[in-house]
Amino acid sequence: MRLPLVDPSLDLLxxxxxxxxxRAPVEFAQGSLPGxxxxxxxxxxxxxxxGIAYAEQGQDAAIxxxxxxxxxxxxxxxxxxxxxxxxxxxxALIYCxxxxxRSETAQxxxxxxxxxxxxxRGGWKAMRKLICNHVDAASERPMLVIxxxxxxxKTPLINxxxxxxxxxxxxxxxxxxxxRHPLPAPCQIDxxxxxxxxxxxxxxxxxxxxxEDESRHIGAANVPLIFWRGMEKAPRVRVEMPLDWRxxxxxxxxxxxxxxxxxxxYGDWLGWALMRxxxxxxxxxxxxxxxxxRLQRLQRLQxxxxxxxxxxxxxxxxxxxxxxxxxxxxxLYRYQLEKHPQTFLHVGDWDxxxxxxxxxxxxxxx
Numbered sequence: 001m002r003l004p005l006v007d008p009s010l011d012l013l014x015x016x017x018x019x020x021x022x023r024a025p026v027e028f029a030q031g032s033l034p035g036x037x038x039x040x041x042x043x044x045x046x047x048x049x050x051g052i053a054y055a056e057q058g059q060d061a062a063i064x065x066x067x068x069x070x071x072x073x074x075x076x077x078x079x080x081x082x083x084x085x086x087x088x089x090x091x092a093l094i095y096c097x098x099x100x101x102r103s104e105t106a107q108x109x110x111x112x113x114x115x116x117x118x119x120x121r122g123g124w125k126a127m128r129k130l131i132c133n134h135v136d137a138a139s140e141r142p143m144l145v146i147x148x149x150x151x152x153x154k155t156p157l158i159n160x161x162x163x164x165x166x167x168x169x170x171x172x173x174x175x176x177x178x179x180r181h182p183l184p185a186p187c188q189i190d191x192x193x194x195x196x197x198x199x200x201x202x203x204x205x206x207x208x209x210x211x212e213d214e215s216r217h218i219g220a221a222n223v224p225l226i227f228w229r230g231m232e233k234a235p236r237v238r239v240e241m242p243l244d245w246r247x248x249x250x251x252x253x254x255x256x257x258x259x260x261x262x263x264x265x266y267g268d269w270l271g272w273a274l275m276r277x278x279x280x281x282x283x284x285x286x287x288x289x290x291x292x293x294r295l296q297r298l299q300r301l302q303x304x305x306x307x308x309x310x311x312x313x314x315x316x317x318x319x320x321x322x323x324x325x326x327x328x329x330x331x332l333y334r335y336q337l338e339k340h341p342q343t344f345l346h347v348g349d350w351d352x353x354x355x356x357x358x359x360x361x362x363x364x365x366x
Contacts, residue, residue, distance in 0.1 A: 019037070031190055046070065050062045066105075079110070094106050138199050138209050146353065164202075210361060238346075239350055
């Protein structure tokens with residue numbers, strides 16, 4: 001009996017095919033395919049023991065140990081999990097690291113139970129190669145970078161574009177000391193895979209890309225080097241908005257939206273405590289750049305703002321966010337411009353930059 005195979009393809013991701021990852025949980029945590037569910041053939045300890053047997057005694061001994069460890073009730077439980085997933089997603093595909101023995105074993109057991117599902121040829125490794133190649137290829141196509149002072153709503157602008165790629169969203173981080181997300185950041189591999197999915201989900205996956213001006217490091221994630229080099233040489237647009245507009249935007253980003261996320265994830269009491277800790281810790285991380293006297297002044301203002309926030313006045317945060325913009329972020333941005341002079345295709349307000357980016361995307365469409 002030759003069990004069916006499907007070739008690795010980005011269409012599997014773009015079409016949202018359900019993927020069953022039979023690797024161990026520790027492997028899945030180190031990087032998974034977008035949309036995959038982890039239903040392992042072996043747990044971490046079983047995989048570890050089989051790996052030792054393989055290294056010391058060879059493949060046959062490892063296979064024998066695997067069959068011994070995953071048998072009886074354990075085997076039935078894992079079969080049940082696969083069967084339930086396939087019942088809910090009849091087009092599901094199976095994969096392991098290289099599309100070899102583990103996914104073939106899962107296939108074989110399912111076939112013996114009357115269920116035939118293909119596995120992906122080359123497994124996770126082959127699919128990851130396709131995703132990474134797709135990200136690298138995007139750097140060779142037209143790319144536009146959106147720049148501007150903090151609070152210029154560059155990320156919402158990106159997300160209003162059919163060819164936009166939200167790198168901060170992929171990293172689950174806003175790219176600043178205050179940009180941490182309540183949920184854990186993705187590992188590097190999952191960040192790269194999220195970039196790949198973002199590119200696949202564009203209206204024209206082989207067309208131009210518009211990204212925000214970022215450093216190569218976004219939180220714990222690093223933009224892949226080839227893509228980063230494409231960003232460095234790409235033309236730029238600069239958003240210019242007045243201070244009061246930017247202050248309202250940064251309050252929305254750093255306070256309103258953040259509170260919504262914390263409240264949804266942790267509830268009122270714990271969410272409030274964790275958000276306060278995040279924002280106060282973020283200020284402390286800027287001590288070297290702010291200087292002790294300025295830091296202490298902003299800390300006092302921040303503490304007062306939280307007291308007012310508890311009384312329903314969220315606008316009180318502008319008392320410390322305003323100086324943070326004018327005394328820290330704005331000078332830092334202007335210093336970077338002076339240090340690395342840039343030519344901009346367009347400089348204007350948010351609406352004009354959005355219109356320009358849309359027009360640019362249309363003109364550079366494949």
